[in-house]
Amino acid sequence: MSPEILCIIWFIILNVLLIGYAILDGFDLGVGIVHPFAAKTDTERRLVMNSIGPLWDGNEVWLVTFGGALFAMFPNAYASIFSAFYLPFVLLLFALIFRAVSLEFRSKRTSGAWRSFWDFLFFLGSTLSALLFGVAVGALMQGLNISELGDYQGTLLDMVTPFSLLVGLFTVALLAMHGSIYLYLKTEGELQERLHGWMWGTFYVYLAFFVVVTLYSTILVDASLKHFTDYPILWLVPMLNVLAIANIPRAISQHRPFYAFISSSCTIAALVFLFSAALYPNLLPATNNPDYAITIFNAASSPLTQKIGLIIVAIGMPLVLSYTILIYWTFRGKVELGEDSY
């Protein structure tokens, strides 16, 4: 295998990990975003939290593995991106901590103030995580001002552009919709009826953002369509994406929430794909000097390490997929509160 092929394979594997994370932890974060609004009583809020209770930390491992794989296979990209987004990522870590501990702590006391406090942190952590992921994606698509070594030279405010903020809000809307559909699947009765409204509401917000972001990026962000002229087959992805988005309201009207969930998962996968296609072959585009850009080729680890990594993935991924399926199968169906619940 030539070194270039290895780099491309690893770029694809990283994409798979990122898509896995975005779909799976995406609904956890979405659940957190709609949590305080869609669920009114304490029991409802417990139902909402327990719908992701057994799953969220397994879902977060996709992010940890993505980070580890980026570190191992493209160390220069990992170093440059993570140090460039220093304060945003510190905030992201805080948001993820808020989300984790509020799930864990909320049920440990009965007082109303205690529970409302953790409800708020759960909402804040989930929303902030989604927003920051989106801002990072938007900023990466536009590229950063970096040194020859790859160290970021701008300030925090330079990366908070209208576009990156827009992508941030877009991500919040997307995950809120994804989470609402997931919750609709997992709940029953009055709560489920209320979530029906939330599915529609979040869908329209998402649709509005989708149109704006699509227009903005195709007109003003050069990277987004750069490979489409050379590889017209790529047009298939946005077309499938539009079909998936169109299928969401159809599935909701037909009372087939599972199809709506699959469709929203597909649109997430398509968006992550379009993001990577816009970057390729860069991992971090340089705005000041294209030669400084960090690409999947110049940031790569040695071919031996990439091959060892492939062996690890070949052994590990089937295991990971088998127990992910096993766990989701075990906790299928409507969420119920038992003595082990949060």
Place this chain on the structure above:
Amino acid sequence: MDIVLLSRLQFAFTVSFHYIFPPLTIGLGIIIAYLETKYYFTKKPIFAKACQFWVKIFVLNFAIGVASGIVMEFQFGTNWASYSRFVGDVFGSALAAEGIFAFFLESGFLAVVAFGRQMVHAGFYLFSVYMVAMGSIFSAIWIVVANSWQQTPAGHHVVNIMREGTLPDGSTGMIPWVVDGVLQRRAEIVNFVEMVFNHSTVYRLSHVLLGCLAVGAFHVLSISAYYMLKGKHPEFARHSFNGALIMAFVASLGLGINGHFQAQNVYEYQPVKMAAYEGHFETGRGDLHLIGWPNGEEERVDYAIGIPGGLSFLLFDDITFSKPVVGLDRFKKEDQPPLVISFFSWRAMVGLGSLMILLTGLGLFYNWRGNLKEKRWLLWCFVFAIGFVMVANHSGWISAEVGRQPWTVNPPVTWDETGEDLVVGADGKVEYNEAEGLRTENSISAAVTPAEALTSLILFVILYIALTAVWIFVLDRKIRTGPVPLGPDEVHDDAYGMRQATIDKQHARLSSDDDEKGGAV
């Protein structure tokens, strides 16, 4: 403030906080596996209830462990970008393997263990418990492999980073990458197995796992000793205490024995670290200082009380107490680790470790005599011992990591042909090959400003202090509430008396009151 210092402080602080939790979950995971196995084969409900109680505590610790663990992974990139570029090829692989092999296993099956007892077959539940215990052990393996490679690198070579450029003949090709006159180099794996089993991995990993076992066992001892003192949940407390006492004794003794060999290994591969631990300034007979204050300026240990030649004995198993030990005088000032922290963290670990053996030995003795319950002072010692065991664990890591300074990747030393002294330069000092290692001061992120690092450090301190407070508060409530009492139809154990049954009923009523007030507590 200096960006290097700020980044080091932040890493030290966040990793110390994080490391409260993994040992608890690794240790508890093994204990839960033991209890669930007992339950599966005996079907005695006491084991199921004990298991359920420890699972609740496990889950609480696990959530904070996961959340604070992601911080660690991110920090290599956010604060230590130069380090990440240098080691990513080697170090990153171990981290990625940890994610795939350990974290997915642990978090996936923890879902079943924590929430699924009513949903799955007993056999599958037992299997899940084993998988969680295994997953937590695997995670320790990979991170210790990565850390050991930093201490005693092996299975790699350090090479120039190649970039596309203009060759001398004018054509384009791969040439060494030079930025601002600095040749860019990094470590790459040559032999994965040698990298994984580098010179210190086995010693350090067994030490870490034994430390985790000790923390888990002392944690159980603490809570069950408290119940014994208060006369609560006697059956649960007795079972938990007896099992954990044996485990704690074995772990403590194992730590001592393993620690002895590990120290010899440290001396062989990182002699300056050992010299700093012992405040051994001059190459020659090694004295063992039991107490003292290392005086770096005067190059002596003040107020020292110790065993002359004791260090020679421990390092070489030398009964003449006289073989020469390489001292700090073989190393340049800038190549020595901070003296006072190394000296005292090492002493705290060894001293507390010895007390752990003594305490568990006494516990076993009185338990064998059958009068442990009358020795209330000893039970109180067990209640508070967990805090000191954690301090010992942390001290061990502090001595390991501070002792590695001023390097993040420690270059090797060379012994002369006698094997008794180091190969030194003209000035009598060891000449490290700078190209083989990486200094801490060269490991930081150029993109991060001191103001940013200070901001994040302050925020982490505030957040983690608040989290610690809530964690202790919630844990304390859990412990006071205790294990869910056995229902009357589940009582099979004869030792389970009338009086306890009454207490249990009362508990049940209290907890149903709680339910009315808003559910699970």
